[in-house]
Amino acid sequence: MRERLIGLAALAVPVLSGIIYLRFYGAPSAYVVINTVAFGLAAIAVLGLPVIDGPKAQRVAAIILLALLFLPLVTGPYVNGIARWLPLGPFAVHSGALALPPLVVLAARDEDFAPSILLGALLAASLQPDAATGLAVMLAAVGLYNATGDWRLVPVAGIALLASMVAGLRGELPAQPFVERILIHLAIDTPLAAFGLVIALLVSFFLLAYAIPAPKPVRHALAGALFGFSLAALVSNYPTILVGYGAAPILGFGLAIGLAITGRPRRATNGPAS
Numbered sequence: 286m287r288e289r290l291i292g293l294a295a296l297a298v299p300v301l302s303g304i305i306y307l308r309f310y311g312a313p314s315a316y317v318v319i320n321t322v323a324f325g326l327a328a329i330a331v332l333g334l335p336v337i338d339g340p341k342a343q344r345v346a347a348i349i350l351l352a353l354l355f356l357p358l359v360t361g362p363y364v365n366g367i368a369r370w371l372p373l374g375p376f377a378v379h380s381g382a383l384a385l386p387p388l389v390v391l392a393a394r395d396e397d398f399a400p401s402i403l404l405g406a407l408l409a410a411s412l413q414p415d416a417a418t419g420l421a422v423m424l425a426a427v428g429l430y431n432a433t434g435d436w437r438l439v440p441v442a443g444i445a446l447l448a449s450m451v452a453g454l455r456g457e458l459p460a461q462p463f464v465e466r467i468l469i470h471l472a473i474d475t476p477l478a479a480f481g482l483v484i485a486l487l488v489s490f491f492l493l494a495y496a497i498p499a500p501k502p503v504r505h506a507l508a509g510a511l512f513g514f515s516l517a518a519l520v521s522n523y524p525t526i527l528v529g530y531g532a533a534p535i536l537g538f539g540l541a542i543g544l545a546i547t548g549r550p551r552r553a554t555n556g557p558a559s
Contacts, residue, residue: 288546289332289546291496291497292498292545292546293331293332293542294492295492295493295496295497296324296327296328296489296535296538296539296542298485298488298489298492299485299488299489299527299528300324300327300527300535301324302481303482303527303528303529303530304317304320304321304324306467306482306528307463307529310463310475310478312462312463312530316463316530319530319532320530320531320535322532323532323535323536324535324539327536327538327539329539330536330539330540330542330543331542331543334540334543334544334546340395343391343394343395344391344398346387346391347388347391347392347395347398347402350384350387350388350391351384351402351405351406351409353380353383354381354384354385354388354405354406354409354418355409355412356371356380357370357371357380357413358409358413360372364458365458367413367414367458368413369381369413369415378533379524379531379533379534380409380413380533381409381413381415381418382418382514382526382531382533382537383533383536383537384406384537385406385421385510386507386510386511386534386540386541387537387540387541387544388402389403389421389422389425389506389507389509389510389541390503390507390541390544390545391544392425392506393425393429393432393500393503393505393506393507394500394502396433396435399429399435399437400438400441403429403441403445404444406418406422407419407422407441407444407445407448410422410448410449411448414452414455415452416449416450416453416517416521417513417517417518417521417523418514419445419448419452419513420445420449420513420514421509421510421511421513421517422441422510422513423441423442423445423449423513424442424509424510424512424513424516425506425507425510425513426441426442426445426509427442427509428494428505428506428507428508428509428510429502429506429509430442431505432500432501432502432504432505432506433502449517453517458522460522463529463530464524464525464531465518465523465525465529466518466522466525467482467518467528467529468482468483468518468519468525469519482525482528485528486511486515486527489511489527490511490512490515493508494508497542497545497546498546503545504545507538507541507545510541511526511527514526514534526538
């Protein structure tokens with residue numbers, strides 16, 4: 286249980302900080318409720334997600350998550366030619382923030398197919414287009430390379446960087462209050478609040494990278510994905526995940542942390558497991 290609580294802390298610190306921000310800085314009450322419910326569901330995943338064991342089961346799960354990344358291109362909705370969201374009744378859930386974090390965990394556990402899985406996710410991000418998911422793929426590849434030394438991840442990271450730059454030129458939408466540009470706006474109006482949210486994200490990053498009970502490749506890849514999403518939010522109009530409004534990243538990282546803690550690596554990696 287102690288191991289799972291460390292994983293839960295990696296999610297709880299930024300999400301609860303974000304809920305406090307939404308509550309006291311004028312966000313609609315529905316935003317607070319949705320993020321709170323999403324956190325409750327994500328906490329269940331962290332504390333009780335069943336083990337997905339064996340290469341076949343893990344690869345089936347990876348294929349399902351890749352399909353979720355591509356699904357918005359079929360279902361819409363399209364906004365100015367951009368399709369990044371899964372339509373779930375009255376809600377539109379960001380596919381990259383939901384599917385990529387657990388997909389990164391599965392890629393990190395599959396030594397043979399990790400580059401192919403990440404390139405598949407990058408293709409979906411490029412077609413949508415979605416620079417945030419592209420940057421998350423890039424830094425997940427960097428983190429995974431840092432842990433394993435697998436040279437195949439170097440071109441993946443380079444391709445992801447170029448694809449993210451192209452997607453950023455094609456796929457920017459107006460910023461939505463309490464979703465995008467949160468840290469930028471707070472830094473201007475309330476620097477201490479911005480600093481607090483940055484610290485919360487950094488705590489999550491370091492817990493993912495060094496503290497959760499998972500193999501080093503999984504930890505570094507997942508922390509890289511978090512950094513990529515957060516970097517996109519600083520440089521363009523993309524969601525400030527975990528601390529801003531949005532159920533998808535909360536659920537996505539909850540699933541990812543649950544998988545990271547409960548899964549078992551398919552083969553020994555070059556990096557240490559602790």
